[in-house]
Amino acid sequence: QVQLAESGGGSVQAGGSLRLSCAASGSIFRINAMGWHRQAPGKQREMVARITSGGSTNYADPVKGRFTISRGSARNTVYLQMNSLKPEDTAVYYCGADITAWGTSSDDYWGQGTQVTVSS
Numbered sequence: 001q002v003q004l005a006e007s008g009g010g011s012v013q014a015g016g017s018l019r020l021s022c023a024a025s026g027s028i029f030r031i032n033a034m035g036w037h038r039q040a041p042g043k044q045r046e047m048v049a050r051i052t053s054g055g056s057t058n059y060a061d062p063v064k065g066r067f068t069i070s071r072g073s074a075r076n077t078v079y080l081q082m083n084s085l086k087p088e089d090t091a092v093y094y095c096g097a098d099i100t101a102w103g104t105s106s107d108d109y110w111g112q113g114t115q116v117t118v119s120s
Helices: none
Strands: 003-007 010-013 018-025 028-039 046-052 057-059 067-071 077-082 091-101 106-110 114-119
Touching: 003 091, 003 106, 018 028, 018 091, 018 114, 028 067, 028 077, 046 067, 046 077, 057 067, 077 091
Parallel strands: 010 114
Antiparallel strands: 003 018, 018 077, 028 046, 028 091, 046 057, 067 077, 091 106, 091 114
16 A cells, blocks of 8 residues: 655744655555645645656746755655745645556555644
């Protein structure tokens, strides 16, 4: 079974920085893409950033220029460097991955989420 685990969340004042990390484990044949989504209270879950196995990246407009997604040297890992944080960034952040597991077609997997709180 494929599992994703996030870490690095916490509380920070506006203008501060946090780095989130995520590691995928399990019966993985190929990781096609990894990324981050977030869900704030009273709002729908939204895509924040995504990176493909080829290194192509995509960011949601509200975080462009402030957040950077990257893959680790161990390619089952992904990071989200968050700079110049704003109170509106407060949300639960979820690591996601498009993974082809052994013996199956590709599918999406999600971590349990990590809380990011930005105070004004």
